[in-house]
Amino acid sequence: MTAVEILIYACLAIGVVFNSLGVIGLLRFPDVYTRMHATTKATTFGSIFTSLAVIVYGFFMFLSQADSQYLILAIHAFLAAACLAFTNAVSAHAIARAAHRSGIMPTPAVVDRLAEAKL
Amino acid sequence: MIDAWILAVLCLVVLMVLATVRLVIGPTAPDRVIALDTVNTLVIASMILLGVVYKEIIFVDVAIVYGLLSFVSTLYIAKYIGGEL
Amino acid sequence: MIEQIPHILVLLGLIVSAILTFHFKDLLAATLAAGLFGFLISLEFYILQAPDVAISQAAIGAGLTTAIFIIAIRATGRFEGESS
Numbered sequence: 283m284t285a286v287e288i289l290i291y292a293c294l295a296i297g298v299v300f301n302s303l304g305v306i307g308l309l310r311f312p313d314v315y316t317r318m319h320a321t322t323k324a325t326t327f328g329s330i331f332t333s334l335a336v337i338v339y340g341f342f343m344f345l346s347q348a349d350s351q352y353l354i355l356a357i358h359a360f361l362a363a364a365c366l367a368f369t370n371a372v373s374a375h376a377i378a379r380a381a382h383r384s385g386i387m388p389t390p391a392v393v394d395r396l397a398e399a400k401l
Numbered sequence: 402m403i404d405a406w407i408l409a410v411l412c413l414v415v416l417m418v419l420a421t422v423r424l425v426i427g428p429t430a431p432d433r434v435i436a437l438d439t440v441n442t443l444v445i446a447s448m449i450l451l452g453v454v455y456k457e458i459i460f461v462d463v464a465i466v467y468g469l470l471s472f473v474s475t476l477y478i479a480k481y482i483g484g485e486l
Numbered sequence: 487m488i489e490q491i492p493h494i495l496v497l498l499g500l501i502v503s504a505i506l507t508f509h510f511k512d513l514l515a516a517t518l519a520a521g522l523f524g525f526l527i528s529l530e531f532y533i534l535q536a537p538d539v540a541i542s543q544a545a546i547g548a549g550l551t552t553a554i555f556i557i558a559i560r561a562t563g564r565f566e567g568e569s570s
Contacts (some may be wrong), residue, residue, distance in 0.1 A: 291405060298412045300442065308423050308439055314431045317423075317445045321439045329446040332409060336449055336461075351458045358461040359449050365465055366445055369472040373438060376476055380483030381431040407488055409540065414492040417526075418499055424515075424522060425506060433518045437525075439546075441530045444525050447492075448532055454489075455535060463537050467544040474521060474552040481514070 286342045293335035300328030314381050315388050322374040326367055333363035406454045411446040430482055434475070441471050493533050499526050511566045517555040523546050 307320025340356030341347065382396055417440050424436040445468050452460040480486045503526060506519040522548025531540040 376479035
């Protein structure tokens with residue numbers, strides 16, 4: 283087992299573990315906002331790491347076999363991970379704003395700065 | 402080497418099935434939207450991994466198109482829940 | 487053997503999401519279950535190695551169908567049996 287394979291296995295393991303933590307948080311947390319906090323950050327981080335495993339694999343195969351289709355694989359996996367990161371952040375913000383506007387509050391809430399600011 | 406990729410895909414598919422539980426029992430509509438968003442992210446991650454498993458480079462392009470288009474439906478549902486539509 | 491287990495789980499998820507679409511009385515939740523069905527059937531086409539069908543299914547099922555259902559729900563009523 284070479285060093286590159288160990289790096290790929292480590293990236294895959296980190297990605298799967300963080301995705302699992304996100305889904306466990308989705309199932310176990312008591313509130314809309316805490317669930318969103320768990321799923322958005324943990325699954326975005328885990329998906330970036332699984333994509334990073336594909337990028338490392340593509341660059342390693344490109345350097346060892348000099349076949350340009352593996353470079354295309356690495357670049358396209360990077361583009362997909364970038365799209366995933368941007369769209370996840372924006373859609374989580376939209377869902378949180380919609381949940382606040384539809385009247386759902388966190389359970390121990392005492393102040394509400396967003397309603398006071400009248401945005 | 403192939404076994405590690407398909408094992409990671411198997412873990413992600415099991416997590417998709419677990420996230421469906423929140424879509425069933427979610428008390429409010431934003432809970433269900435969050436569960437759908439989680440499934441969405443997991444589908445994109447597993448599509449990138451399956452592109453390596455099948456050794457077809459063009460398959461990864463599906464993940465890019467998918468990530469950009471499912472964003473539209475999530476924003477549309479969020480606009481409807483917030484009462485801005 | 488191990489390649490078949492994700493395929494079986496995706497098919498199981500398809501059946502479950504179709505039953506959920508039938509079961510929900512809240513039509514917004516039924517629309518979300520239909521969106522889940524669209525995501526999973528796109529992954530199913532991907533596993534069956536048909537990426538062109540998967541791209542068109544992602545465009546129609548994930549983008550357009552949910553938006554059109556939301557417009558229809560806004561124009562009528564949110565719950566089943568409720569007259570607008």
